Amino acid sequence: MFIEPFVDNEFLRLALAGGVLVALTCAVAGTFVVLRGLAFIGDALSHGVLPGIATAMLLGVSGVIGAAVGSLVMMAGVSVVSRRFRLSGDTAIGLLFVGMLALGVMITSRSRTFVGDLSRILFGELLGVNSGDLVLQFFALVIVAVVAFIARRPFLLLCVDEGLAKTSGFSSRLFHNLMLMIVAITVIASFQTVGTLLVLGMLIAPAATGALFARRISTVMLIASLVGSISTYVGLLISYHFDLAAGATIVLTTVLIFAIAATYTEIKKTIADDGHGEHEHPHTHAGSHIR
Amino acid sequence: MISSAEFTIKTEHLAVGYSKFPIVNDISLIMRPGELLVLIGTNGSGKSTILKTMAGLLQPINGQLKILGSAAGSLPKRVAYLPQHPVSTHTLPLRVRDVVAMGRFAHLGLFKKPTTHDNQIVDNSMHLTGIDSQANNPIRDLSGGQQQRTHLAQVLTRQAEVLLLDEPTAGLDINGRKLVAELIASERARGVTVVMATHELQDAENANTVMLLAQRVVSIGAPEVALRDEYLRECFGFTQPH
Numbered sequence: 001m002f003i004e005p006f007v008d009n010e011f012l013r014l015a016l017a018g019g020v021l022v023a024l025t026c027a028v029a030g031t032f033v034v035l036r037g038l039a040f041i042g043d044a045l046s047h048g049v050l051p052g053i054a055t056a057m058l059l060g061v062s063g064v065i066g067a068a069v070g071s072l073v074m075m076a077g078v079s080v081v082s083r084r085f086r087l088s089g090d091t092a093i094g095l096l097f098v099g100m101l102a103l104g105v106m107i108t109s110r111s112r113t114f115v116g117d118l119s120r121i122l123f124g125e126l127l128g129v130n131s132g133d134l135v136l137q138f139f140a141l142v143i144v145a146v147v148a149f150i151a152r153r154p155f156l157l158l159c160v161d162e163g164l165a166k167t168s169g170f171s172s173r174l175f176h177n178l179m180l181m182i183v184a185i186t187v188i189a190s191f192q193t194v195g196t197l198l199v200l201g202m203l204i205a206p207a208a209t210g211a212l213f214a215r216r217i218s219t220v221m222l223i224a225s226l227v228g229s230i231s232t233y234v235g236l237l238i239s240y241h242f243d244l245a246a247g248a249t250i251v252l253t254t255v256l257i258f259a260i261a262a263t264y265t266e267i268k269k270t271i272a273d274d275g276h277g278e279h280e281h282p283h284t285h286a287g288s289h290i291r
Numbered sequence: 292m293i294s295s296a297e298f299t300i301k302t303e304h305l306a307v308g309y310s311k312f313p314i315v316n317d318i319s320l321i322m323r324p325g326e327l328l329v330l331i332g333t334n335g336s337g338k339s340t341i342l343k344t345m346a347g348l349l350q351p352i353n354g355q356l357k358i359l360g361s362a363a364g365s366l367p368k369r370v371a372y373l374p375q376h377p378v379s380t381h382t383l384p385l386r387v388r389d390v391v392a393m394g395r396f397a398h399l400g401l402f403k404k405p406t407t408h409d410n411q412i413v414d415n416s417m418h419l420t421g422i423d424s425q426a427n428n429p430i431r432d433l434s435g436g437q438q439q440r441t442h443l444a445q446v447l448t449r450q451a452e453v454l455l456l457d458e459p460t461a462g463l464d465i466n467g468r469k470l471v472a473e474l475i476a477s478e479r480a481r482g483v484t485v486v487m488a489t490h491e492l493q494d495a496e497n498a499n500t501v502m503l504l505a506q507r508v509v510s511i512g513a514p515e516v517a518l519r520d521e522y523l524r525e526c527f528g529f530t531q532p533h
Contacts, residue, residue, distance in 0.1 A: 035383055035384075150401060150402075151401065153393075153396045153399065153400075153401060154396075154401070156393065157393060157396060159383060160383065160385075160390070160393070161374065163343075163346075163348050163372075163374055164374075164393070166347065166348060166364070167346050167347065167348065167364070167367060167370070167371075167372045167397075168367050168393070168396045168397040169367030169368070169396075169397045169400070170396075210384075211383075211384050213384075214384040215384055215385070215386045215427075215429050216384065216385070216386065216389065217384070217385075219384070220384055
């Protein structure tokens with residue numbers, strides 16, 4: 001019941017491998033999305049790729065290339081609109097988000113299989129993942145992990161305060177754009193698996209769960225990887241046994257895990273607060289080193 | 292001891308503000324190693340704008356500004372800045388020690404591995420600000436005063452030659468204020484130039500130079516000159532009790 005479906009069906013094994021690769025990539029990029037408060041721009045990026053993918057599909061080109069072009073246009077657009085027109089960041093992002101989404105739907109409506117194509121882009125086709133997709137997702141994971149490792153110090157400073165990054169000698173604009181780039185790569189590599197609409201759930205829910213418990217950024221990523229991977233396995237199993245959409249079931253599982261974790265931490269905090277008047281908590285002592 | 296340069300901060304007819312709109316015009320001063328400049332004024336008087344400009348976060352609108360002989364913001368290893376309200380850390384999953392250690396990032400850059408010496412500086416800074424007993428606790432669980440001590444430790448960890456402190460005593464109790472005064476004194480003894488923005492007139496007692504601000508320079512000079520009754524009345528609408 002828990003293992004056999006994966007032993008018996010190759011498409012499920014491929015889906016599990018693809019889902020775990022996406023979960024790991026989203027854990028790294030999602031940690032910065034959550035800690036730097038980039039959820040809205042992550043949402044916009046995931047929808048901004050829609051016209052690119054739709055155009056690529058109409059032209060018979062790889063959707064990945066279309067997604068890459070779409071995300072570049074989106075990132076450049078947000079930067080230009082917010083700087084030139086003196087609008088707040090979220091207004092600029094909101095305008096482009098809606099514009100790109102509408103353009104994507106318009107382009108897709110030229111296709112004879114309008115509903116099927118749109119559904120495939122928005123919700124992914126996890127059970128149709130092939131070995132070529134796995135190679136692409138693996139490379140995306142490597143690129144995202146390497147960039148996040150090299151830029152870990154400026155990324156951390158940016159999460160705390162943009163000014164602190166700048167006064168520490170790091171270009172806040174360069175590293176902010178680099179952070180957006182790894183989010184874009186994650187979206188591009190994940191749209192085939194969970195779709196452009198649901199990838200945001202994979203980016204946010206596991207990392208938000210990690211942020212509830214962790215005291216270090218690396219621990220947030222570790223917990224997010226575990227939550228994302230377990231959700232992929234549980235979601236696939238549920239979707240197999242109950243004939244449900246795989247991508248949506250996985251994402252819903254991540255959100256449910258977050259809800260359970262958040263409830264647990266709130267109850268724990270309430271109990272601790274109640275007992276605080278009676279007992280003082282001893283504090284631990286220093287003893288570790290700079291990463 | 293930091294080697295004695297001719298001056299550490301030099302401004303000539305400096306105008307500071309946001310975009311192209313100046314808030315304070317015509318600031319001219321010279322600070323030398325070990326000196327303390329205190330900026331005093333009400334909210335919105337331009338104290339933070341001057342500090343942000345010295346930190347390189349804002350471009351000067353007009354005039355000249357040199358920090359250690361270079362343009363502001365170009366020497367991150369030698370200049371440290373404490374913002375008025377250090378932001379965001381209360382929501383982040385970070386330990387106190389990790390926040391303090393960020394002060395070394397300017398020296399470490401992207402690739403350098405922290406040495407035993409770097410770790411000793413971090414430990415020493417936490418000890419000096421009295422936050423070492425909280426080192427492994429999440430900063431989001433600390434009180435406002437303890438968070439401020441953590442950010443002060445981060446600034447000290449930079450081991451800079453110029454400290455730009457925007458209301459460093461904000462949120463601190465009497466002991467915390469005393470601690471800040473002692474830290475500033477010991478940094479100055481090391482030859483560090485300190486620029487501090489404050490609302491408190493008593494913070495100006497040990498300053499070499501005081502600048503009284505009200506969206507312009509009301510007065511500048513030694514405390515006994517810059518804090519004369521007529522200037523205080525002009526700035527705050529009241530004078531000090533004698």
